[in-house]
Amino acid sequence: EADIYQTPRYLVIGTGKKITLECSQTMGHDKMYWYQQDPGMELHLIHYSYGVNSTEKGDLSSESTVSRIRTEHFPLTLESARPSHTSQYLCATRGGHNSPLHFGNGTRLTVT
Amino acid sequence: RKEVEQDPGPFNVPEGATVAFNCTYSNSASQSFFWYRQDCRKEPKLLMSVYSSGNEDGRFTAQLNRASQYISLLIRDSKLSDSATYLCVVGNNAGNMLTFGGGTRLMVKP
Numbered sequence: 712e713a714d715i716y717q718t719p720r721y722l723v724i725g726t727g728k729k730i731t732l733e734c735s736q737t738m739g740h741d742k743m744y745w746y747q748q749d750p751g752m753e754l755h756l757i758h759y760s761y762g763v764n765s766t767e768k769g770d771l772s773s774e775s776t777v778s779r780i781r782t783e784h785f786p787l788t789l790e791s792a793r794p795s796h797t798s799q800y801l802c803a804t805r806g807g808h809n810s811p812l813h814f815g816n817g818t819r820l821t822v823t
Numbered sequence: 824r825k826e827v828e829q830d831p832g833p834f835n836v837p838e839g840a841t842v843a844f845n846c847t848y849s850n851s852a853s854q855s856f857f858w859y860r861q862d863c864r865k866e867p868k869l870l871m872s873v874y875s876s877g878n879e880d881g882r883f884t885a886q887l888n889r890a891s892q893y894i895s896l897l898i899r900d901s902k903l904s905d906s907a908t909y910l911c912v913v914g915n916n917a918g919n920m921l922t923f924g925g926g927t928r929l930m931v932k933p
Contacts, residue, residue, distance in 0.1 A: 801866055808918035809854055809855035812912070816866050
């Protein structure tokens with residue numbers, strides 16, 4: 712059933728490393744989103760895109776960056792990981808005007 | 824005031840009980856409404872969209888009250904497997920942004 716894929720599922724990395732979290736979808740959806748969620752806490756929108764070459768920052772300030780060169784891919788990059796970046800990162804897509812979000816299964820990031 | 828508000832719970836109910844959650848939203852021009860279910864450490868999954876006339880899917884019934892700006896979710900005959908966090912999601916009138924409530928935690932006990 713999964714049409715949206717996130718890799719890696721789990722990542723443990725040292726402080727200062729550069730990392731890219733991958734998100735791919737096969738549904739042809741224009742709208743894509745990145746959310747950050749700590750355990751037991753609310754989802755926070757950190758980036759979104761309405762199509763190729765369109766990227767915007769979300770409600771929560773984030774040191775990450777995103778790109779949207781192709782419809783299918785919406786990678787998120789942290790240039791220099793810090794322990795405060797430890798969290799779960801969820802990618803989602805959305806089709807039509809009033810359609811629901813479809814989530815990937817997330818990347819759980821731990822920065823030591 | 825938050826744009827989308829939910830009682831965080833937890834709601835502790837016995838198996839077989841009926842339980843209802845409400846979710847209020849502040850933007851009267853909101854156009855789309857959804858309930859998601861999220862299990863611990865997993866991604867949110869769509870439970871059901873909420874339509875103006877109300878809709879039912881098995882043991883789950885969703886209602887929209889535009890006048891009072893809230894949506895509700897009713898779960899009948901609760902199962903242990905219904906234990907999860909239920910997220911209310913509201914879409915704006917431009918159709919491009921969705922706002923999540925903080926979630927309501929449900930614990931169904933044997």
